[in-house]
Amino acid sequence: MTGLILSKAALSYQHFAEQSRIEDLRDWWVTECLDDVLSADDLRRASVRWLLAEPSLALAVLPYLPNLVWLQSTWAGVEVLLAPSLRRDYTLTNIRGIFAPLMSEYVLAHCLAHERRLLAHEAAKREKRWLNEHNGVLRGKTLLIMGVGSIGMGIAQAARFFGMRVLGVVGTARPMSDVDEVGTFVDLPTLLPRADYVVNVLPNTPATQNVVDARFLSLMKSSAVFMNVGRGQAVIEADLAAALSNGIISAAVLDVYREEPLPEHHVFWDTPNLTLTSHTAAPSFPEEVFGVFAENHRRFVAGEDLMYQVSFERGY
Amino acid sequence: MTGLILSKAALSYQHFAEQSRIEDLRDWWVTECLDDVLSADDLRRASVRWLLAEPSLALAVLPYLPNLVWLQSTWAGVEVLLAPSLRRDYTLTNIRGIFAPLMSEYVLAHCLAHERRLLAHEAAKREKRWLNEHNGVLRGKTLLIMGVGSIGMGIAQAARFFGMRVLGVVGTARPMSDVDEVGTFVDLPTLLPRADYVVNVLPNTPATQNVVDARFLSLMKSSAVFMNVGRGQAVIEADLAAALSNGIISAAVLDVYREEPLPEHHVFWDTPNLTLTSHTAAPSFPEEVFGVFAENHRRFVAGEDLMYQVSFERGY
Numbered sequence: 001m002t003g004l005i006l007s008k009a010a011l012s013y014q015h016f017a018e019q020s021r022i023e024d025l026r027d028w029w030v031t032e033c034l035d036d037v038l039s040a041d042d043l044r045r046a047s048v049r050w051l052l053a054e055p056s057l058a059l060a061v062l063p064y065l066p067n068l069v070w071l072q073s074t075w076a077g078v079e080v081l082l083a084p085s086l087r088r089d090y091t092l093t094n095i096r097g098i099f100a101p102l103m104s105e106y107v108l109a110h111c112l113a114h115e116r117r118l119l120a121h122e123a124a125k126r127e128k129r130w131l132n133e134h135n136g137v138l139r140g141k142t143l144l145i146m147g148v149g150s151i152g153m154g155i156a157q158a159a160r161f162f163g164m165r166v167l168g169v170v171g172t173a174r175p176m177s178d179v180d181e182v183g184t185f186v187d188l189p190t191l192l193p194r195a196d197y198v199v200n201v202l203p204n205t206p207a208t209q210n211v212v213d214a215r216f217l218s219l220m221k222s223s224a225v226f227m228n229v230g231r232g233q234a235v236i237e238a239d240l241a242a243a244l245s246n247g248i249i250s251a252a253v254l255d256v257y258r259e260e261p262l263p264e265h266h267v268f269w270d271t272p273n274l275t276l277t278s279h280t281a282a283p284s285f286p287e288e289v290f291g292v293f294a295e296n297h298r299r300f301v302a303g304e305d306l307m308y309q310v311s312f313e314r315g316y
Numbered sequence: 317m318t319g320l321i322l323s324k325a326a327l328s329y330q331h332f333a334e335q336s337r338i339e340d341l342r343d344w345w346v347t348e349c350l351d352d353v354l355s356a357d358d359l360r361r362a363s364v365r366w367l368l369a370e371p372s373l374a375l376a377v378l379p380y381l382p383n384l385v386w387l388q389s390t391w392a393g394v395e396v397l398l399a400p401s402l403r404r405d406y407t408l409t410n411i412r413g414i415f416a417p418l419m420s421e422y423v424l425a426h427c428l429a430h431e432r433r434l435l436a437h438e439a440a441k442r443e444k445r446w447l448n449e450h451n452g453v454l455r456g457k458t459l460l461i462m463g464v465g466s467i468g469m470g471i472a473q474a475a476r477f478f479g480m481r482v483l484g485v486v487g488t489a490r491p492m493s494d495v496d497e498v499g500t501f502v503d504l505p506t507l508l509p510r511a512d513y514v515v516n517v518l519p520n521t522p523a524t525q526n527v528v529d530a531r532f533l534s535l536m537k538s539s540a541v542f543m544n545v546g547r548g549q550a551v552i553e554a555d556l557a558a559a560l561s562n563g564i565i566s567a568a569v570l571d572v573y574r575e576e577p578l579p580e581h582h583v584f585w586d587t588p589n590l591t592l593t594s595h596t597a598a599p600s601f602p603e604e605v606f607g608v609f610a611e612n613h614r615r616f617v618a619g620e621d622l623m624y625q626v627s628f629e630r631g632y
């Protein structure tokens with residue numbers, strides 16, 4: 001066999017692969033895990049040239065795929081494959097482009113819920129109390145997006161649709177449509193105090209770790225909301241918990257953490273004004289992942305450049 | 317004086333009126349209520365030709381304004397002025413155009429919160445439990461809008477932005493951009509079973525009262541969500557409470573009720589899967605209301621047709 005699909009969603013990928021009628025998409029194996037049916041010995045004997053897999057599953061089989069040319073991750077995040085000790089003699093591609101609409105749903109859901117005070121309305125109902133107070137409105141508020149790649153741009157478009165002003169922080173400042181003002185990390189002291197919402201979408205690289213610390217949070221408005229849909233490593237979690245407990249910022253919404261699932265005794269479980277979700281902001285739907293894979297497979301067979309290549313050095 | 321501004325937001329309107337520098341916008345009186353400073357007798361003696369007012373306040377002063385030519389409501393809903401026993405010898409205009417973005421925020425906030433299970437995440441956090449379940453996504457879901465005027469159209473555009481399919485019910489079917497399929501009330505038996513979300517934006521007219529009854533709700537998917545941001549009279553509230561208690565539909569979100577504030581012993585306080593808000597979906601911001609008024613005042617002085625005229629017969 002020349003290809004291997006190794007995924008918890010193996011059955012879905014098998015279905016899409018069979019439906020796809022992609023010429024040359026044949027001679028592949030699809031499985032959820034290495035087992036009695038497909039063993040490491042089988043892999044070594046085979047000549048697997050491409051692999052479609054979750055990064056953690058890929059990590060485990062890399063040693064058994066001496067002929068690997070291309071690895072298509074089913075996820076956006078591929079950190080586990082970037083350790084300097086690991087082999088880098090293949091082309092690594094990840095999934096982009098499909099997450100922006102889902103991330104936009106998540107970010108706008110939580111911005112709108114905050115303005116429209118959904119939790120306060122639920123609490124008032126429990127107390128059978130008519131909540132005779134004004135809500136906020138999202139229109140006219142300012143959103144700062146940390147990391148304006150394809151996902152950040154999608155969030156920017158959604159924010160602009162609702163009449164928000166959008167600020168962006170990127171590695172190298174350049175004008176961007178749908179972002180009113182773009183700066184770099186050195187501009188944070190002037191950008192952060194202007195934002196009503198700050199959302200982190202940065203990939204996990206050495207440069208983006210621990211960016212959100214006590215100083216960062218102290219630069220935000222006390223009425224502002226912090227969201228993290230990027231990577232947990234961007235946030236010093238004790239600093240965020242302290243900022244929420246002390247009213248340095250108004251609220252936070254987290255989908256990613258330094259350790260997942262969140263450990264049983266983590267401070268976040270008892271932190272006020274903190275909404276926790278379970279790394280579910282933008283699920284990888286197999287149908288969409290397969291669409292990216294199918295196009296890359298076509299390019300692979302044709303010898304063309306692959307989409308969404310990850311640089312082992314840059315980390316994204 | 318030739319004009320009267322009678323509003324709980326009198327001070328704001330005074331500010332905007334003074335700032336506006338509108339030629340001929342002079343010789344008016346602005347107050348929160350009739351009192352010792354401005355009495356009914358004063359009004360009778362004056363020759364008030366135009367009135368900017370909340371409908372309920374306008375109702376109280378109509379008998380004292382024999383020369384009234386034009387009444388600009390500060391609200392969209394003007395039912396109290398439409399009773400057949402009341403005078404109809406003036407031009408009634410209401411506020412439109414400014415509510416669509418705010419209503420869209422509200423509707424999308426609650427659609428997204430339902431898909432992304434915000435309340436379930438809050439409950440899980442209280443129990444220190446990692447909610448290891450999939451969320452829904454809004455993209456691909458179907459929204460049925462009851463009443464596609466300017467507000468309904470704004471909601472349709474927001475829904476389409478998030479990749480929803482939009483169905484509409486109107487009095488007279490006609491093709492509409494941003495609505496995938498338009499029908500009339502007779503089409504409800506085929507439209508309702510296809511909708512994941514049903515939102516009522518109908519004005520309160522004899523034809524739209526009690527539209528949402530047990531039969532209507534039984535035609536909806538058991539997984540579907542009903543929202544009312546139109547008028548409370550559209551819904552038979554006991555039927556809705558029963559449908560929610562019996563799992564006929566999944567959830568409901570209400571901003572308007574037959575009686576407001578919701579009475580102390582109303583069944584809704586104890587109805588499950590029901591979110592209550594306090595007629596705050598789309599607040600009338602004086603600045604925006606004044607913008608509509610200022611343009612209509614210009615037209616009034618120039619003898620042009622006024623925007624947003626309400627038909628006493630149709631009721632909207």
